[in-house]
Amino acid sequence: MFLAAAKLTVILGCWGVLLSIVVGLFCAVVRFYRVPLVRWLVGAYIELARNTPLMVQLFFLYFGLPRLGLVLEGETCAIVGLTFLGGAYLAEAFRGGLLAVGRDQIEAGLSIGLNRLQLLRYVIVPQALAVSLPAISATVIFLLKETSVFSIVALPDLMYVAKDLLKEGNSAETNLLLVISYLAVILPVSLFFGWLERRLRFAGFGS
Amino acid sequence: MITGKDVLKITDLKKNFDQTAVLKGLTLTVRQGEVLVIIGPSGCGKSTLLRCLNGLESVNGGQIVFGGQYLTDPQTNWSRVRQRIGMVFQNYELFPHLTALENILLGPLRVQGRKRPEALATAERWLTRVGLWDRRDSFPRQLSGGQKQRVAIVRALAMDPEIMLFDEVTASLDPEMVREVLDVILNLAREGLTMLIVTHEMAFARAVADRLIFMDEGRIVEDARPEVFFQNPATERARRFLNIFHFDEIHKRQGEERDAGD
Amino acid sequence: MLDSALSVLRMGRNLPRLMEGLGVTLEISLVSVALSILLGVPMGLLMASRRPLAPSFLRLYLEFIRVMPILVLLFLFYYSLSKFWNINLSALTVSILVFTLWGAAEMGDLVRGAVTSLPRHQWDSGRALGLTESQVSVYVVIPQAVRRLLPGVINLTTRMIKTTPFVFFINLPDLVKVGQQIVEVSGLRIPLASVWVYGTIFVIYFLICYPISILSRYLERRWQS
Numbered sequence: 001m002f003l004a005a006a007k008l009t010v011i012l013g014c015w016g017v018l019l020s021i022v023v024g025l026f027c028a029v030v031r032f033y034r035v036p037l038v039r040w041l042v043g044a045y046i047e048l049a050r051n052t053p054l055m056v057q058l059f060f061l062y063f064g065l066p067r068l069g070l071v072l073e074g075e076t077c078a079i080v081g082l083t084f085l086g087g088a089y090l091a092e093a094f095r096g097g098l099l100a101v102g103r104d105q106i107e108a109g110l111s112i113g114l115n116r117l118q119l120l121r122y123v124i125v126p127q128a129l130a131v132s133l134p135a136i137s138a139t140v141i142f143l144l145k146e147t148s149v150f151s152i153v154a155l156p157d158l159m160y161v162a163k164d165l166l167k168e169g170n171s172a173e174t175n176l177l178l179v180i181s182y183l184a185v186i187l188p189v190s191l192f193f194g195w196l197e198r199r200l201r202f203a204g205f206g207s
Numbered sequence: 208m209i210t211g212k213d214v215l216k217i218t219d220l221k222k223n224f225d226q227t228a229v230l231k232g233l234t235l236t237v238r239q240g241e242v243l244v245i246i247g248p249s250g251c252g253k254s255t256l257l258r259c260l261n262g263l264e265s266v267n268g269g270q271i272v273f274g275g276q277y278l279t280d281p282q283t284n285w286s287r288v289r290q291r292i293g294m295v296f297q298n299y300e301l302f303p304h305l306t307a308l309e310n311i312l313l314g315p316l317r318v319q320g321r322k323r324p325e326a327l328a329t330a331e332r333w334l335t336r337v338g339l340w341d342r343r344d345s346f347p348r349q350l351s352g353g354q355k356q357r358v359a360i361v362r363a364l365a366m367d368p369e370i371m372l373f374d375e376v377t378a379s380l381d382p383e384m385v386r387e388v389l390d391v392i393l394n395l396a397r398e399g400l401t402m403l404i405v406t407h408e409m410a411f412a413r414a415v416a417d418r419l420i421f422m423d424e425g426r427i428v429e430d431a432r433p434e435v436f437f438q439n440p441a442t443e444r445a446r447r448f449l450n451i452f453h454f455d456e457i458h459k460r461q462g463e464e465r466d467a468g469d
Numbered sequence: 470m471l472d473s474a475l476s477v478l479r480m481g482r483n484l485p486r487l488m489e490g491l492g493v494t495l496e497i498s499l500v501s502v503a504l505s506i507l508l509g510v511p512m513g514l515l516m517a518s519r520r521p522l523a524p525s526f527l528r529l530y531l532e533f534i535r536v537m538p539i540l541v542l543l544f545l546f547y548y549s550l551s552k553f554w555n556i557n558l559s560a561l562t563v564s565i566l567v568f569t570l571w572g573a574a575e576m577g578d579l580v581r582g583a584v585t586s587l588p589r590h591q592w593d594s595g596r597a598l599g600l601t602e603s604q605v606s607v608y609v610v611i612p613q614a615v616r617r618l619l620p621g622v623i624n625l626t627t628r629m630i631k632t633t634p635f636v637f638f639i640n641l642p643d644l645v646k647v648g649q650q651i652v653e654v655s656g657l658r659i660p661l662a663s664v665w666v667y668g669t670i671f672v673i674y675f676l677i678c679y680p681i682s683i684l685s686r687y688l689e690r691r692w693q694s
Contacts, residue, residue, distance in 0.1 A: 051627070051678035055634035055645060056671050063652065064664040107263050108300035112314035112366060113289040122313055126304045141535065148538035149635065159540055163638070166548040175549050178541055186536045 005161040006181045012075065012157070013147045013185070016082030017140055023083055024090025029120070031091070032098045042091070049088035054146050057081050062153040074153040081153075082143060089139045097132030098124060130200045137193030144186050158182065212239045214274060214370060214401055215260070221268035222255055222425075229255045231425035232269065237370070240399040244412040244433070247422035248448060253405045256422075257372045260403070261294045274369065290318060293363030294372040298379050299355040301347040307358045308334070308343040314366045326365070333361040337391050353384030357391055370401040377408060389415075409452050413437055421445045483651050487666075490647030491673060497564050497636060497643070498629040504565070505572025506622065512573060513580020527577065534574040540635050542567045547639045564636045568629060575625055583617040584610075616692040623685040627678045644670055 027042045049057075058081045061072055072080065101124050109123040129136075151160035158181050165174045215237040222230040229252045237243055245253045258264045260271065262278070262285040271278040278288060301310050308330060315326035334340040337357040347355055356376055363371060373392065377385045389411045396402060396415050406412055412419065412433065419436045421429040421444075429436060429445050440446050516524045516531075534542075546563045550556045558566070587610060595605035634645040642650075648666045655662045 047679060047682075048675060051631075051682055052671050052674045053631040053634045053645075055637065056667060056674055059645065059648070060664075060667040060671055064667045067661050067664050104296065104298060104300050105302065108296060108302070110263065110285070111261055111289055111294040111296075112362065113286045113318040114314075115286050115318075118317055122317060123302055127302070130304065145536075145538040148540040149638075152637075159538075159544070159638075162541075162544060166544055172553070175545055178544070179537070182537060182541055190532075190536055 001161055002158070002177050002181055005156060005158045006185060008155065009147050009150070009157045009181075010185055012078050012082070012150060012155070013144045015079045016086055016147070017143055019079065019083040020086025020090050020139075020143065023087030024094055027087060027091035028094035028098055031095055046088040046091055049084050050092070054081055054085050055149050055152065057084055058149065058153055074150075074155045077153045078147075078150045078155055082146065085146065086139065086143045089142070090136065093132045093135035093139055094128060096135060097128030097130070100131040101127045133193070133197050133200060137190070137197070140193070141186060141190055144189060148182075213237070214239045216272040217260075217269070218272075219269035220256070220259065220266060220271065222252070222259060222264060223267050229425055230259070233425070233427060235420070235427065235430075237401065237403065239401055242396045242400075242402045242404065242415055242417045243420060244404045244406060244416035244418070245420045245422060246406065246409070246412055246448075247428075251422040252425045253422050254374050257294070257374050257403060257405055260372060261289060261292055286318065290314070290366050291369045292372060293366060293368035293370070295356070295359050295363055295374065295376050297375045299347070299352070299359045301355055301359055301362070303347050306344050306346055307339065307350065310347070310358060311362045311365045314362065319366065329365055329367075330361070333364050334358075336394075337361055351384060352380045353387045356380065356384075356388045360388070360391055364395075370403070371395070373402065373404040373406070375405050375407065377406065377411075409437070409449075421448070423448070483655070486647050486651065487644065487669070487673075490642055490644040493561075493636075493641060493643045494630065494633045495677075497561070497568060497633050497641075498626065501565050501568035501572050502622075502626050502629055504569040505576045505625070508569065508573035509576020510580055512577030513582075513584065516577055516581040517584040531574045531578055534571055539567060539571055539632055540638060542570065543635055543639055560636065560639045560641045563639065564633075564641060568632070572625060572629060575628075576622070579618055579621040579625070580614075583614040583621075586617065587613055616688075620685045620689040620692075623681055623688070627681045627685075630678060630681075631674065644673065 027046065030038050030042050058077060061077045061081055062074065065072060105123060105127070106119065109119045114122065147157065148159050150157045151163065158178065162174065162178045165171075166178075213236050215235075217233060217235040220230050220233040221228065233252075233256065245256070247253050255264060259266050260273075260278070262283065266279050269279065273288065273292070276288070277283070301307075302313070305313065311330045311334070312323075312326050315321045315329065316323060330343075331340060334343055337360070339354060339357055339361075342350060342354060347358075350358065360376070376392075377388055380388065385408065389408065392402070392404065393411075393415055404412075404415065416433040419429070419431055419433045420427055421431075421436065421440070421442075423444050428442055429440060431441070436445070437449070440449060512527060516527050518524065543563065546558070546567055547560065550558060550563070591609055591613070592605055595609040596602075600608065633643055636643050637646045637649070640646070648670045652663045652666050659665075
C-alpha cells in the first residue's frame with residue numbers, strides 16, 4: 001500500500017518538476033530578452049504563483065473551476081498546480097543564472113558568429129544553469145515536499161494512506177514507514193544535486 | 208605583403224553614447240595584408256571603433272564597407288560577417304564551461320558547420336603554433352592569463368577570418384606574460400594577415416605596425432608610418448601623448464645625471 | 470455574478486469567520502518566526518564555530534528537516550506523540566512546535582551562511598585599527614551579518630505564511646479550513662461559492678505575501694553593495 005502510494009507521489013512529482021522546468025525556462029528567457037507585453041504577463045504570473053500557497057491554488061482548481069464549467073481530474077489538478085507553482089520559482093532561479101552571465105561573454109559569443117539561439121544554447125544556458133543550480137535544487141526539493149498535500153484533491157498518495165493508518169491502528173511501523181518513504185523519494189534527489197554542484201564546481205567555472 | 212586591394216573602407220563614421228559623441232566622423236581605409244595599430248589616450252574612441260566593426264555597437268552615421276559589403280546597412284547578417292572578422296578581447300572572454308579545444312571548435316562546428324576532423328586539424332595546427340596543444344583539455348581557469356589570451360586568439364583564427372581585431376589584448380596581463388601574446392601577433396603579422404590592433408604597448412606598436420593611427424577625441428589625428436610617428440610626430444597632441452610614455456625614462460635619466468654630478 | 474460573491478461573504482458570520490481563520494494563520498506563522506529567530510541564531514553561531522561535534526549533529530538535523538515534508542512532521546507530532554509518549558498537545562501547539570523546528574533549522578543555516586560569508590580580513594582590519602574582539606563584533610561583524618540576514622529572514626516569514634494551510638490537515642480552523650467549512654454550508658444554495666471563497670483566500674494570501682516579498686527584494690538590492 002505504501003509502495004503504490006509512494007509510486008504515485010514520485011510520478012506526480014516527476015511530471016510536476018519536468019513541466020515546471022519547461023515553464024520556468026520559457027518565462028526566464030522571456031524576461032531575459034525583455035519580450036514586450038509577454039514579459040508583463042509572465043511577471044504577473046510569477047508574482048501570483050510565488051505569493052500564494054499551493055494548497056489554496058489546488059482548492060481553487062479542484063473545487064472552484066468545476067463550478068465555472070472546467071472539470072479537472074485529481075491528477076491533472078495536482079500536476080497543473082505543482083507546475084503553476086514550480087514554474088514561477090524555477091523562472092526566478094533561472095533568471096538569476098541568466099543575469100549572472102556577463103555581457104562580455106555574450107559579446108564573445110557574438111564575435112564568433114553565434115546567432116541568438118546558438119548563443120543561448122552553447123554559451124548562456126550552460127553557464128546560467130551552473131550558477132543557478134543551488135536555487136534549482138532547493139526548488140525541486142521544495143516541490144517534491146509540496147506533493148504531500150495532494151490528498152486534498154482526493155489522490156491516494158503517501159499522506160492519504162498514512163492519515164488513515166495513523167488515525168486508526170497507529171503503530172510505530174506506520175510512523176517509520178512514512179518517514180522512510182519520503183526519505184527514499186527525496187534524499188536521493190538531494191544527494192544527486194549535491195554531487196552535481198560539487199562536480200560543476202570542479203569542472204572549472206569562474207574563469 | 209600589402210596588396211593594393213582595399214578590404215575595409217570606413218567613411219565619416221559617427222557614434223554617440225547618449226548625448227556624447229565618441230566617434231566624430233572617422234575616415235579610414237585598410238588594405239589587404241596591412242597591420243594597422245591604433246593608439247591614443249583612453250576614451251579616444253579606439254575600442255569603440257573596433258566594436259563598431261564587429262557589430263557590437265550600432266552606428267549613428269557614416270559607412271563601413273567590408274569586402275564590398277555595407278556593414279552600416281541595418282539588414283546586415285552579422286553572424287555571416289563576424290565569421291570573416293575575428294575579434295580578441297581585453298579580458299579573453301573564453302567560455303568558462305568549455306575546455307580550450309571546445310572553445311576553439313565551437314565556431315567552426317556550430318556556426319560554419321564544418322566537419323569535425325577538418326576543424327580539429329585546423330585547431331591542432333593553430334594550438335601547436337601557439338604552443339598550447341598539450342593544454343587543449345584544460346578549462347580556462349586552469350590556464351594562465353597569457354595562455355588564455357593565446358587560446359582566445361586561436362578561437363578567432365580558427366574561423367579563417369579575413370581580418371583580425373585586437374582590443375587591448377595585453378592590458379589585463381601580468382607584464383611577464385605580455386611577451387608570449389605579442390609574439391603570436393607578431394608572427395601573424397609576418398604572414399600577412401590583415402589586422403587592426405588597439406594597444407598601449409608602444410614598443411610593440413612600433414615593431415608590428417605597417418601604419419600607425421593616432422586617435423584623440425573621436426577623430427584620427429595622425430596617420431603615419433610608425434618610425435615617422437615615433438621619431439617625429441606631426442602634431443602637438445601626439446607629442447604630448449608620447450611624452451607620457453617617456454616619463455619613466457626621463458625621470459630615470461635625470462636621476463642618473465644627478466648621481467653623476469655628486 | 471458579483472452578487473453571488475458578495476452574498477457568500479455577507480451570509481451569516483462568513484466574513485468575520487474568515488478573518489478569525491486569518492488570525493489563526495498569522496498567529497502560527499508569526500509566533501513560529503519569532504521562536505525560530507530566538508533558537509536559530511545560537512544554532513547558526515554553533516554551526517559556524519569550529520567545535521567538532523555540535524556542527525555535524527546540527528547539520529544532520531538541518532538535512533533531515535530540509536528533506537522531510539512539513540506535513541509529515543505535523544502528522545507525526547499530532548497523531549503519534551500522544552499515543553507513544555502520552556504527551557497531549559493541542560493542534561495549535563503542535564503546529565507552532567513543528568513550524569519552529571523547521572524555522573529554527575532554516576534560520577540556523579541563514580545565520581551560519583551570513584557569518585561564514587564575511588571575509589576573514591573584515592575581522593583583521595577591524596583588529597588592525599585597534600578595536601577589541603567585542604568592538605569588532607559590535608561595529609563590524611554584526612551590522613554586516615544583519616544586512617545579509619534580513620532579506621532571508623523576511624523570505625522565511627513568507628514561506629511560513631504560505632505553509633500554514635498545512636494545519637488544515639490536523640483540523641485547525643485556519644483560513645483554508647474555515648473556507649472549506651463555508652463552502653460546504655453555502656455551496657448548496659450558491660453554486661459559485663467555492664470559486665468566490667477560495668478566490669478570496671487566494672487574494673488574501675497574495676495581499677499579505679506580495680508586499681513582504683517586495684520589501685525583501687528592496688532590502689536585498691539596497692544592501693547588496
